[in-house]
Amino acid sequence: MLGSGNVQLYEVKAFEEDFHSWFVGQTVQRDGKLLFVTPMDPLYLILPYMIKSGREGKFQPVDQVVKDEDFPASSRLLSCTRSITTLHHIAEEKEVGSLKFHRYSQERTMNWLKKKVERTVAALKKKNICVGEGVKSTTYVRVKSESDNQEEDYLRYAHGLISEYISEELSKALLKHLGLPELKSPTGTEPPSKKRKLSDKPVEAGEDYTKFNTADFARKPPKKMTAAQKSLAKVDKTGMKPMSSFFSPKTKAEKK
Structure with missing residues (x-):
């Protein structure tokens, strides 16, 4: 968006949510969209054209550099107040007579x-x-x-x-x-199981889980006996009824 008067470039961002309205003065704005308008440096849009022409390594008139058949309005960027006066920030300048020529500078x-x-x-x-x-x-x-x-x-x-x-x-x-190292995403730390799920190949068990079904594995190791249990084990149980006999159902007496 190019402003009028002192020509300036603006960036417009839209903030929109469904089913929202706004009160503006004494009226209700049914369209819930908000537009944020911010002044923008035109050099950001001129820069790609300068980089492209800079590959030729020669000075050129800027009006021949900022030309785009797909976006003819791009030439309007040179009408912005700051465009011509700030080109020295991204390009070398050479003046011949009344004409100025520019070449991209990294x-x-x-x-x-x-x-x-x-x-x-x-x-x-x-x-x-x-x-x-x-x-x-x-x-x-x-x-x-x-x-x-x-x-x-x-x-x-x-x-x-x-x-x-x-x-x-x-x-x-x-x-x-800026002297900042490039950050790399930690892809190598991803769990192997997660990597298998993201793959198109069929998932196979990483270990043989059938070994857990064997009798040796199912048998639990003996627990350590307490001192009371050890002393009880030494008692002579000859003639003693088992504890379960006291809770077994009574049998009916046979008829004579």
């Missing part, structure tokens, strides 16, 4: 993106927004009051926000420029 782009990350970190700290692994995602409240990796957490979080506007290749280059 070094300048990295420095420009690094400043974007640092400003984002400063804004997060100013708003007292805590980020990182020690944060409850629902409330953005840090679990631990202090963390040795707090600064790195902020850098990674800000890098993630900036990466939404640049290519994956450029995002990796920026991560390296």
Whole structure:
């Protein structure tokens, strides 16, 4: 979305939930959609065109660089107030007479993106927004009051926000420029049983469970006898009736 007057680029994000309405003044807005409009740096959209033309390794007029048959309106980016005046952040400039020529610069782009990350970190700290692994995602409240990796957490979080506007290749280059190692997902720590479930192959038992059905395995080991049980075992039980005989049903006397 391009603004009028002082031409400026805006990013519009829609927040929408089903069956919601809003009170606006004295009226009810039946459409529950909310639009968030934020000023956006046009260099983010000009950058892919500059990178593409930079592969030729020569200076070119910017109006010949920002051209797209699929998106003819892309040329309007050069009408933004900040576009021409800030191109030096991502490109080298050469002036011949009254004409200016530009060539993409990886070094300048990295420095420009690094400043974007640092400003984002400063804004997060100013708003007292805590980020990182020690944060409850629902409330953005840090679990631990202090963390040795707090600064790195902020850098990674800000890098993630900036990466939404640049290519994956450029995002990796920026991560390296910030001096942050790339994080790898712990796929190797996944339980073997879970890996088998995700596979298309039939699941087979990892062990022979039939051995548990043998008589030797079913027999329980003898329990240790207590001192009272040992002394009772030594008593002479000759002529003594078993305890079960006192609870057996009585038999009827036979008729004479």
